Amino acid sequence: MNRREFLDATLALMVAPSLASAATPSSAKTQTVPRRKLGRTGQEVSCIGLGGFHIGKQKDEAESLRLIRGALDGGITFLDNCWDYNDGQSEVRMGKALRDGYRAKAFLMTKIDGRDKQTAAKQIDESLKRLQTDHVDLLQLHEVIREDDPDRAFAKGGAMEALVEAQKAGKARFLGFTGHKSPAIHLKMLETAKQHGFRFDTVQMPLNVMDAHYDSFEKQVLPVLVREGIGVLGMKPMGDPFILDSKTVSAPECLRYSLSLPVSVVITGIDSQERLEQALSVARGFKPLSESQVKGLLAKTEKAAKDGAFEKYKTSHHFDGTVQNPQWLG
Template identity: 30%
Template sequence: MERRRLGRTGLEVSRLGLGTMQWGRGVDAATAGEQLTAFLDAGGSLVDTAALYGDGRAEGLLGELVDKLGCRDDLELVSKSGLRRRGEDVVRDTSRGHLLTQLDRTLAALGTDHLDLWLVHVWDDATPAEETFAALEHAVRTGRARYVGVSNFSAWQTSWAAGWLAARPDHVQVAATQVEYSLLRRSVETDVVPAAAAHGLGLLAWSPLGRGVLTGKYRGGVPGDSRAAHPEWESFVGAYLTPARSRIVEAVARAAEGLDVSPTHVALAWLRDRPQVGSALLGARTTDQLEHALASEHVELPVEIVQALDDVSEGAR
């Protein structure tokens, strides 16, 4: 698999990454092990997780598998902190104390002394930004994170983080921003992508298949075994099951038919090659789904198809 420098840093990552949001919850230990093995066999190296993924079980499961396979040196481990459970609710907390405590727990769960990339999971209005960014700086200074970044930040929040850290004595570079980005969600191109380019950040794109809609599985309705049929995910996926976005899905399907590949491959190849994108994160429920998505590595879209998809998805900005 092709590797890329992440933004203007020396960190190299695979251009397809493995997401673990459902590990320990919708994805059991056996399937997670199959997925990690398949990902490594395909030449993948960037694995993305977070403190709360899998109801807090994903990091521990990933750590067990990395230890079992002895593959730590083959991976770029990425994790995120800044969310916590308060009773039944998930709340934002990017205070220095919580971030660094969560980071230490992450390292223990993963069985490593450092993350290759540590991200603040969300912006938190209740915490002074300087306090949050100082925690990132401290993590780099103490060796617990090789690189740092942000997640789900707006353009001005991203610029603030990059500018503040760069102006500090340690001149810490913000390496990446993780955002939702796909043919069905191009709004980040308006401001976040230009901000990332200006400050030398790479993009880690989550939900590159438009919450699963770009696979084409919903073209004939909502399958009973799909996420859109589950009460927990119905509104999340349903937001993209609109007439306007259906036109984009149909265009992807037509392109796929013409190229004799799948809609998944077309959608991922389009996203993978957008400016600033360092890695597209694949979150699969089954190993077959992951292996199918990984096969997009070998798909190159003709310029004419890229332009056609750009045109039809313009409204998703």
């Protein structure tokens, strides 16, 4: 797909403001976060999502709760999380924040690591307990980063059996998978699913100004997902945060680039009120970058991106939680 086709696909995902919001004063409309279609699910989610890892790192739990509720009050609906984030504290804190009616405002996603059915099922139930809910809106298999992960997941007695059973039991509305290591492994996961007669609702992967230059998910996986109508969850828009360390682009530029791709949501780490306001500001004022603006950002990052030095999730084990903790896999 070329840039024009990407732009057309992005525009197709964007949801027009409702008649009610269109009738409100312009000052009120600036407070809304645009929503996008989540693949073929029939759901709409905020174009910016709250990352689950960073939300569990505040020393004061009350600060985490304020940020989560502040995001929801500000118009962010998509909440990311994972069974293994901060020894479960990210889910525990999010569960507390979703009390008092906040659960109804959220499109709640979490992920599990188990590769066999028994381990995966146990983690699913633990996540639901921590999140204080009887179901998540989206359940994903986490860190599909090894060559054999697709085969293990779809094997008899594998993790996918647990995910499908959870969906049938009403514990999850939609199913997906995530990974940050290799576009080839993502493509293998999609092909393995197809061979088993299964279709994922969503796929999560890094999409940013440097990925476009090096072993690119944008170039290799994104066109497949767009063609098949699978919801695209972009993550690591700032390389968490190594891309910013390159001093080639700013945080708002990183967010705008990722949002200009045909993604349903860009999940970003929000660990402070300043980061929350930055994400809300970019989302509320977002307009897709022009082809010339995209070329300009890619030109600025090309040299720094060429060997993946600032995409450590691809080129090192820095982000590989299940490599550092293989017991999580079961």
